[in-house]
Amino acid sequence: MYVTNEMEPECGDAAVRRVDIAIIGGGLVGASLGCALAPLIRRSGLSVAVIEAAPLRERLEVPWQPSFDVRASAIAEGSARHFAEMGVWPALREQAGTIRCIHVSEQRRLGVTRLRAEELGVDALGHVIPNAWMGRVLHRRLAELPLAWHCPARVEAILPQADGHRLALSDDSLLEAGLTVLADGGRSGLKERLGIESHERPYAQMALVATLALGRPHNGVAYERFTTAGPIALLPLKGQAMELVWTHQAGEERRRLALSDGAFLAELQAAFGDRAGHFRRVGTRHAYPLSLVTARERVRPGLAVLGNAAHSLHPVAGQGFNLALRGVMDLVAAIEAGSDRRDAPGSTATLHDFERRREADRHNVTRFSDGLVRLFGIDHPLLSHARAAGLVGLNLVGPLRRSLARRAMGLER
Numbered sequence: 001m002y003v004t005n006e007m008e009p010e011c012g013d014a015a016v017r018r019v020d021i022a023i024i025g026g027g028l029v030g031a032s033l034g035c036a037l038a039p040l041i042r043r044s045g046l047s048v049a050v051i052e053a054a055p056l057r058e059r060l061e062v063p064w065q066p067s068f069d070v071r072a073s074a075i076a077e078g079s080a081r082h083f084a085e086m087g088v089w090p091a092l093r094e095q096a097g098t099i100r101c102i103h104v105s106e107q108r109r110l111g112v113t114r115l116r117a118e119e120l121g122v123d124a125l126g127h128v129i130p131n132a133w134m135g136r137v138l139h140r141r142l143a144e145l146p147l148a149w150h151c152p153a154r155v156e157a158i159l160p161q162a163d164g165h166r167l168a169l170s171d172d173s174l175l176e177a178g179l180t181v182l183a184d185g186g187r188s189g190l191k192e193r194l195g196i197e198s199h200e201r202p203y204a205q206m207a208l209v210a211t212l213a214l215g216r217p218h219n220g221v222a223y224e225r226f227t228t229a230g231p232i233a234l235l236p237l238k239g240q241a242m243e244l245v246w247t248h249q250a251g252e253e254r255r256r257l258a259l260s261d262g263a264f265l266a267e268l269q270a271a272f273g274d275r276a277g278h279f280r281r282v283g284t285r286h287a288y289p290l291s292l293v294t295a296r297e298r299v300r301p302g303l304a305v306l307g308n309a310a311h312s313l314h315p316v317a318g319q320g321f322n323l324a325l326r327g328v329m330d331l332v333a334a335i336e337a338g339s340d341r342r343d344a345p346g347s348t349a350t351l352h353d354f355e356r357r358r359e360a361d362r363h364n365v366t367r368f369s370d371g372l373v374r375l376f377g378i379d380h381p382l383l384s385h386a387r388a389a390g391l392v393g394l395n396l397v398g399p400l401r402r403s404l405a406r407r408a409m410g411l412e413r
C-alpha cells in the first residue's frame with residue numbers, strides 16, 4: 001500500500017530537482033552504490049543524489065588516526081574484487097588486516113576445522129577493515145564524482161508519483177527521482193511509511209564488540225568459536241590487534257559491559273581458551289542487539305531497498321555487508337542492462353531484473369547465517385557430537401571445505 005503524507009500540500013511551488021537516482025543513506029551501502037554508479041554517471045550522464053542524515057564527511061580532511069577502539073568488518077575476497085572495480089581497493093587495503101586462515105571450533109568439543117588461503121590458491125580468505133576507514137575512503141571517492149551530496153540532510157517524507165518518488169529533505173529541498181534507493185539502515189521509518197512490512201525475529205542475543213591486544217602475533221588467523229551462549233569471533237586487524245565479536249544471551253552483556261577490563265579478559269579467556277594466546281588488553285566495549293530482519297518487498301516501481309533496510313543478519317558469519325555489496329553490484333548491473341534496452345533505472349523491467357539476480361544469494365546467505373546460529377545454539381549431546389563430527393569431517397573432506405570457503409569468500413553463489 002502506498003501512502004500519501006504531509007509533504008503534498010507543501011510541494012506546490014517549491015523548486016523540485018529531478019534526478020535519475022536518489023540514494024537515501026550514505027552509510028557503507030549507500031556510499032558503495034554511489035561509487036559503483038560512477039561509470040554510468042560518466043557514460044550515460046545519469047544524475048544521482050545521495051542524502052545522508054549524519055554529518056559524515058566532517059572529518060575527511062583530518063589525517064587518519066589509527067585507533068585501538070575500532071569497529072571493523074570482515075570483507076570477503078569477492079567484496080574486495082567489487083571494491084577494486086570501483087577503484088577504491090588500493091586505499092581500503094592500506095588499513096586492512098588479512099585473513100589467511102579461519103579456525104572453527106566448538107566449546108567443550110574436539111572438532112576443529114581450518115580453512116587456509118593457500119589450499120584455495122588465493123592470497124587471502126578475506127580482509128578486516130575498520131568501518132570508519134571504509135566510510136572515509138568511500139566518501140572521498142564520492143566527493144570526486146559529479147553527484148549531488150545532501151549532507152547533513154534527512155529525508156523526512158517520501159511520496160510515490162506516477163514516474164518515481166518525491167522526497168522532502170530536512171534542508172528544505174525537494175527531489176524527484178525516477179529510482180529511489182532506500183539504503184537508510186531500515187530504522188528511519190521510511191519503509192513503514194511506504195507500507196513496506198518487515199519480518200523480524202529477535203535472536204534474544206546481543207553482540208559485544210571490542211578490540212583486543214594479544215600476547216603474540218595473530219598471523220592472519222580468524223577464529224570462530226561456538227558456545228551454547230552464542231559464537232565468539234576474533235578477526236585479525238592490521239598490526240597485532242584483533243576485533244572481538246562476542247555473542248551473549250540478551251541481558252548478560254550488561255554485566256560484562258560493567259566488568260573491569262581484567263575481569264572481562266579473564267571471562268573471555270575462560271570461554272575462548274588459549275588457541276589465540278593470552279588476551280592482554282581490551283578497548284571500549286559496545287553492545288548491539290541482534291535480530292533477523294527481512295523486508296517483505298525489496299522492489300516496487302521506482303524503488304529498491306538495499307543493505308540493512310532489506311536484510312539485517314546475525315554477524316556470526318560476517319556476511320551482512322558482503323551480501324549488501326553484492327546487492328549494490330547487481331543493482332548497477334540491472335540498471336546498465338536496462339539502459340541498453342532503453343529502460344529507465346526505476347522501470348519495472350529493470351527492478352524485476354535486479355530482484356531476479358538477488359533472490360537466490362539473499363535466500364542462501366540468510367538461511368546459512370540463521371542456520372549456523374540455530375545449529376550451534378542447541379545444547380543437546382547428540383547434536384553436539386554430530387557438530388563435532390561435522391567439523392572434524394569437514395577438515396578431512398577437502399572439496400566440500402573448499403566449496404564452503406569459496407561461498408563464504410563471495411567467490412561462488
Ligand SMILES: Cc1cc2nc3c(=O)[nH]c(=O)nc-3n(C[C@H](O)[C@H](O)[C@H](O)COP(=O)(O)OP(=O)(O)OC[C@H]3O[C@@H](n4cnc5c(N)ncnc54)[C@H](O)[C@@H]3O)c2cc1C
Nearest residue numbers: 025027028029053073074155185188307308318320321322
Ligand atoms: C556486531 C556486528 C558486526 C558485524 N560484522 C560484519 C562483518 O564482519 N562483515 C559484514 O559483511 N557485515 C557485518 N555486519 C553487518 C554490517 O555492519 C551491516 O550490514 C552494514 O553496516 C549495513 O550498512 P547500511 O549502509 O545498510 O546501514 P547503516 O550503516 O545503518 O547506514 C544507514 C545510513 O543511512 C542514514 N539515514 C538513516 N535514515 C536516513 C534518512 N531518513 N535520510 C537520510 N539518511 C538517513 C544513516 O545516518 C546512516 O548513515 C555486522 C553487524 C553487526 C551488528
